[in-house]
Amino acid sequence: xxxxxxxxxxxxxxxxxxxxxxxxFIKSFDYVNEILDALPHITFIINQNRQIIFANSYLLExxxxxxxxxxxxxxxxxxxxxxxxxxxxxGCGTSNECRDCLALLTILDSRLKKSKVTKxxxxxxxxxxxxxxxxxxxxxxxxxxxxxxxxxxxLIDISQIQHKKVLESIFFHDILNSAGAISSYIKLIKDFKDxxxxxxxxxxxxxxxxxxxxxxxxxxxxTSAENKDLYVKNSQLSSLSFLExxxxxxxxxVVDEEKILIIDENSENIDFFSDVxxxxxxxxxxxxxxxxxxxxxxxxxxxxxxxxxxVIFYVSNPAYIPEDIQEKIFQKTFSTKGNGRxxxxxxxxxxxxxxxxxxxxxxxxxxxxxxxxxxxPVVPKDMILPEE
Numbered sequence: 001x002x003x004x005x006x007x008x009x010x011x012x013x014x015x016x017x018x019x020x021x022x023x024x025f026i027k028s029f030d031y032v033n034e035i036l037d038a039l040p041h042i043t044f045i046i047n048q049n050r051q052i053i054f055a056n057s058y059l060l061e062x063x064x065x066x067x068x069x070x071x072x073x074x075x076x077x078x079x080x081x082x083x084x085x086x087x088x089x090x091g092c093g094t095s096n097e098c099r100d101c102l103a104l105l106t107i108l109d110s111r112l113k114k115s116k117v118t119k120x121x122x123x124x125x126x127x128x129x130x131x132x133x134x135x136x137x138x139x140x141x142x143x144x145x146x147x148x149x150x151x152x153x154x155l156i157d158i159s160q161i162q163h164k165k166v167l168e169s170i171f172f173h174d175i176l177n178s179a180g181a182i183s184s185y186i187k188l189i190k191d192f193k194d195x196x197x198x199x200x201x202x203x204x205x206x207x208x209x210x211x212x213x214x215x216x217x218x219x220x221x222x223t224s225a226e227n228k229d230l231y232v233k234n235s236q237l238s239s240l241s242f243l244e245x246x247x248x249x250x251x252x253x254v255v256d257e258e259k260i261l262i263i264d265e266n267s268e269n270i271d272f273f274s275d276v277x278x279x280x281x282x283x284x285x286x287x288x289x290x291x292x293x294x295x296x297x298x299x300x301x302x303x304x305x306x307x308x309x310x311v312i313f314y315v316s317n318p319a320y321i322p323e324d325i326q327e328k329i330f331q332k333t334f335s336t337k338g339n340g341r342x343x344x345x346x347x348x349x350x351x352x353x354x355x356x357x358x359x360x361x362x363x364x365x366x367x368x369x370x371x372x373x374x375x376x377p378v379v380p381k382d383m384i385l386p387e388e
Contacts, residue, residue: 006099008108011090014049019073022053022148042136042155047148050075050093050107076103076153080134081125103138107151110140120158131327135159178212210249214284221281222347232275232355234380239270239304239311246283247302258296261287264303272311272378278351279376282360283313285348286372290317293370309378310358316371321364329362348374357381 014022026032026045036043036056044055051073059079060071077085077092088095093104102121110117116139123134136155143150185205192198224230243263250261283302290300294317301316321329330349352360358376 005105005108005112008112009093009098009104010049011088011094012049013091014047014051014073016073019047019051019053022047022150023072025146025148026054026150039154041157042153044071044076044153046076046107046151046153048150050151052076052079053150077101077123080123081127081132083124083126083131103136106138107140107153110151111142111149114142116141133328175212175215178208178215181208182212218281218285218347221278221351230278230355232278232380234273234275236271236273237276237279239272239313240267241269242276242279243267243283243302243304243313246280246287249280250284250287259291259294260297260299261291262299262301264301266305267303268305270304270306270311270378272376273380274311274356274376278355282348282351282356282374283315285345286313286315286374289345290315290319290370290372293317293319295319306378307375310375311378312373312375314371314373316369318369320366320368321362321370326362326364330360348372352376 032054036054037058039056039058042056042059042062044052044059047053052071052075053073055071071079075085075092076082077098082092084095084097084101085092087097092098093101098104102119103123106117106119106121118137118139121136121138123136125132125134134155135158137158139154139156141152143152182205185201185208189198189201189205192201221230240263247261247263287300287302294300298318302314304311304313306312329345349360352358352374356376357380358374360372360374362370362372364370
């Protein structure tokens, strides 16, 4: 069915003069500018050849344009810098890669059905050599005027809505698992009379309760970060002591003797200033992700070194991340663990870049493994040190 719909995607383009005439025709309707500009989301009108002939100011603000003449005649993917929009010389919607474009298929489907069609779509753009993922609810509404076929397109950004659902799903899933485990351990302890068996389960109960507290802390920090009411409190830290404390804490949270967590012997001991709570949360997420990606017997190597005026922390594991996943790894709504699971890498990027004035990145090589890095300044730029 998708191939049948895709066949409706004409490669023809209207001349610039024809597009300007259509633009003038749409503007002739009373209050069309005022009505579309009043809408709190992207709205534009395309012609039969899927070229934009009119758009509201919200679209212009989104793509950073101020004069609507710049967008006349372009196709939607070309304006949003879709990575597939310039593969074919005929532009947006004409390459083989566009066959699976849900945005294009939704527009064509509405024309085929001659009715409004709404679907959630994702568009991958590349702007200034950086990949950006747009998550929209796209509505296409076709209409005809003076024998010309047009379609009104609205794009509502649903990234926050989707992300909120993901976070809630993760939080409740993990909290219920931990709470259920605690309840089970308590029930077992009640029935035991042997003191050694009781001690064994108390240790497990303690580990699970610590994990529960960590999950709540993590959620609280991430929620505050996204609401932009998270405050950074810098203090003086020592890099090796900091890593040793994290390893010790993780021993209470992660009970997996088949995976080995070590601090690289080549690590440097660096005095620096940062927010211990946020940095701890970032490193814990990195290490937990590495543990989850590893197999029995694998070694997870963590360490740090100084580079210019920055401290670099790293976490390595033997697992390789496939290329199609690598490009999405820091994406807000992407998870390698399935729907509603795993936002650790997103939170790492958010906290590092937005709050610690740092940078997060990774390298993944076949047969070598994956290393995640975070770089933070030795002294935050907005921090004034006391005079000696």
